[in-house]
Every structure is written in C-alpha cells, then in structure tokens.
Amino acid sequence: MTRTQPFARSVRAGQLMLLGLTAALSVACGGAALPPPELVAARDAYEKASTGPAADYAPASLDTAKQALGKAENAWKEDPKAKEAETLTLAYIAERRALTSDALGEAAKARKDRIKLDQEYIELQEKRASMTEEELERVRSRLAIASQKAATSEAELAKERAARAEAEKKLSAAVASLAEMASVKEEARGMVITLNGSVLFTTGKYELLPIAKSKLDEVAKALQEQGFKKIVIEGHTDSRGKASDNDTLSERRATSVKDHLVSQGLEAGKIQAVGLGSTRPLDTNDTPEGRANNRRVELIVTN
Numbered sequence: 001m002t003r004t005q006p007f008a009r010s011v012r013a014g015q016l017m018l019l020g021l022t023a024a025l026s027v028a029c030g031g032a033a034l035p036p037p038e039l040v041a042a043r044d045a046y047e048k049a050s051t052g053p054a055a056d057y058a059p060a061s062l063d064t065a066k067q068a069l070g071k072a073e074n075a076w077k078e079d080p081k082a083k084e085a086e087t088l089t090l091a092y093i094a095e096r097r098a099l100t101s102d103a104l105g106e107a108a109k110a111r112k113d114r115i116k117l118d119q120e121y122i123e124l125q126e127k128r129a130s131m132t133e134e135e136l137e138r139v140r141s142r143l144a145i146a147s148q149k150a151a152t153s154e155a156e157l158a159k160e161r162a163a164r165a166e167a168e169k170k171l172s173a174a175v176a177s178l179a180e181m182a183s184v185k186e187e188a189r190g191m192v193i194t195l196n197g198s199v200l201f202t203t204g205k206y207e208l209l210p211i212a213k214s215k216l217d218e219v220a221k222a223l224q225e226q227g228f229k230k231i232v233i234e235g236h237t238d239s240r241g242k243a244s245d246n247d248t249l250s251e252r253r254a255t256s257v258k259d260h261l262v263s264q265g266l267e268a269g270k271i272q273a274v275g276l277g278s279t280r281p282l283d284t285n286d287t288p289e290g291r292a293n294n295r296r297v298e299l300i301v302t303n
Helices: 020-025 037-050 059-078 083-124 133-178 210-226 243-263 288-294
Strands: 184-188 190-196 230-236 271-275 296-302
Touching: 037 059, 037 083, 083 133, 133 210, 190 210, 210 243, 230 243, 243 271, 243 296
Parallel strands: 230 271
Antiparallel strands: 184 190, 190 296, 230 296
C-alpha cells in the first residue's frame, strides 16, 4: 500500500517550494558531500518496492523505477555540484516511480487475494449445507476484508499516479525557475540559499528588482510551507570601493530582502539581516566573473 511522503525532508527536507523547491534547494556541497535527501528517499522507496509485492506482481514498473534511480545515481556520481539540479529532478522522479510500482504491486496482490477468496466462497457455498453459520460468517468476514483492501489499494494507486504526475510537472517548472538566480547547499550552519546579486539589485543599489521580488515570493511561500526556526540573511559585495561603503550596501541589501520576505508573511522576529561587505568572498575579486560570484545575498535557514 503506497504512502505518499511529505518535499523540500527539503526540502524532507521536506517540502520546500511547491515540491520542486525542495528538490531544487536541498543538495550537499563539496567533493566529500553526502547524497541529497531526495536521492536517499528515492533509494529507500525503491528498496521498499523491490522487497514487496511489486517484485512479483509489477516487475515492469519496478524495473522502470530501477532505471530512473540509476540515472539519478549516475548524475550524482558524475558531478554532484555541477549536476545538482539534474540529480534532484531525477531522484524525485525515481522516488515517485518506486512508490507507484509499490502501489501497483499491492493493488495486484489485493486483487489476486480477492479472487482467491471469491473462489473459496463459491466452493464453500456448495458445501454450506454441512457448515455451521459461524463458519460461514468467518468466510464472509474474510471476503469483506479482502474486498475492502483491494478497493483501498486501487484508490491509493490512482491517487499516487495523480500525485506523481502533478509533482513532476511542478518540479520541472520550479527547477527551471530557480536555476537562473539561486543555488542551495546543506551546510553545518543550515540550508544556505545563495541568491545572485545581479538578479536582485542594480549595480550599487539596494532596491529589489521586480524579477527579484517575484522569485523571493516563491522562496517565501516555500519557507512558510516548510516552517523554520530562524533565517539569517547575509549581504555580500566584491572588494571594489571603500570597505565602509561595501559594509553599508551589503547590510541594506540584506535588509531589503528581509523586508520583502516579511511583507509576504514571514515572521520578522525570526529573521536577522547582516551586512558582511567583502569579508567573505566565494571567488577571486581579480576577474569580472569572480566579482559577480561574490556579489550575493545568502539565506541561512535553520529548520
């Protein structure tokens, strides 16, 4: 019997952003990174399906889930960081397919059990003259339970199929939407959402651009659904200009992000905005690309 698990685990990590944000925002970082929660969930779902009725009653569906999981594993092994979005997408799809194969197996087994009991009941009807009413009632009870189980399995299978289709649709849209402005990593300090500064602000300014407000609306909605204990918003700049000016600009940018998230319903008391200027670069400040990477806002979310 399938059990739909709650996304963004998040991410579960569960659900972070219309299911898709969870997938897009919950990845491990670095060469020694652990697999993301979505990939672990897909492995667990396949393990459960492969040891259940699906192995005997839905082998084709189980094989499809196995292939989907293999693609996710390959993407993760090939390059965890460069292919994080692809890994999360494939892992989530693999999990849904494993859940579906598990549901198919349960439903098929329930149907077979019901057919078997139907036959038993027919045979017993022929012998009912020699049976007591108590024996007949036990058979009727077993048949009723089997019929109810089969009906429940069929209903949950249909529900799982619909959920998988809708989740995959939302996931694809969310990943495509977030990829242009954000990357997310799980670190010891929490889930770190890194927002590209060039998408958020005009050079030297701290007023949010319209596209930035739209994207932050998605982040705010996801965080509301997931729940959080605390968010620290860090503003960062490159090293050009006076350090004092960079400190002020980074703090104002972090505050702008905080104010917008609060305007979308997040609790102000749980959000702290700080400006770190150019003190924590991600990249070199000697190239345009490196400076662009350093101009950013980071949300550190404690779930």
